[in-house]
Amino acid sequence: MSPDRVGGATELDPDERVGLRFKHVTTRAQLDHLEQANIQAALQWLARLKIDDILTEQFIRELHRKLLGQVWGWAGAFRQSEKNIGVDPLQIPVQLRLLLDDVRYWVDHATYCPLECAVRFHHRLVFIHLFANGNGRHARIMADQLLSRVFAEPPIDWAGGADLQAMGARRSSYLEALRRADRGDYQPLLNFVARRGNGLPARE
Numbered sequence: 001m002s003p004d005r006v007g008g009a010t011e012l013d014p015d016e017r018v019g020l021r022f023k024h025v026t027t028r029a030q031l032d033h034l035e036q037a038n039i040q041a042a043l044q045w046l047a048r049l050k051i052d053d054i055l056t057e058q059f060i061r062e063l064h065r066k067l068l069g070q071v072w073g074w075a076g077a078f079r080q081s082e083k084n085i086g087v088d089p090l091q092i093p094v095q096l097r098l099l100l101d102d103v104r105y106w107v108d109h110a111t112y113c114p115l116e117c118a119v120r121f122h123h124r125l126v127f128i129h130l131f132a133n134g135n136g137r138h139a140r141i142m143a144d145q146l147l148s149r150v151f152a153e154p155p156i157d158w159a160g161g162a163d164l165q166a167m168g169a170r171r172s173s174y175l176e177a178l179r180r181a182d183r184g185d186y187q188p189l190l191n192f193v194a195r196r197g198n199g200l201p202a203r204e
Helices: 028-048 057-068 089-109 114-128 135-150 169-182 187-194
Strands: none
Touching (some): 057 089, 114 169
């Protein structure tokens, strides 16, 4: 996921600006503003979109391109470099296909309730780390699309009234829950979404 942000006036370093379409952008605040405007436009596109199957590589890449493509030239393209998180870049297409096969199986066989299915889908997308940036936001929207389009369920209240992109108690809980899920313990992540009335009882 994106590095934690420390202040909107923080200058972007040269590595952070690779692929940026707006050369005049130099601070995190400017970048945040552009990305948020792009995401809002993408959400409007998504609300109008008629699609039967979201569990495809094509849709996953297109959604990321719509979310960030007005800001970043690499939006929608799989990551090509190693990061301190995520699978080997060469494994991304393979791991994504395995995930999509798993999710189809979960849906067809009612392996998990809709909310847990969406939470597990979200975590695996973040864990694979498909793109150079924007993975958390993309994975949360994909999970919500799974809930609404496949299960006819309401979306998750991920932010719970907070700014989930900014470091705070809510984001800290979210990141810790993802780390626990990396080790196979999904209960903290289920508790995280359940605390905001998403239909699953929280257990500590």
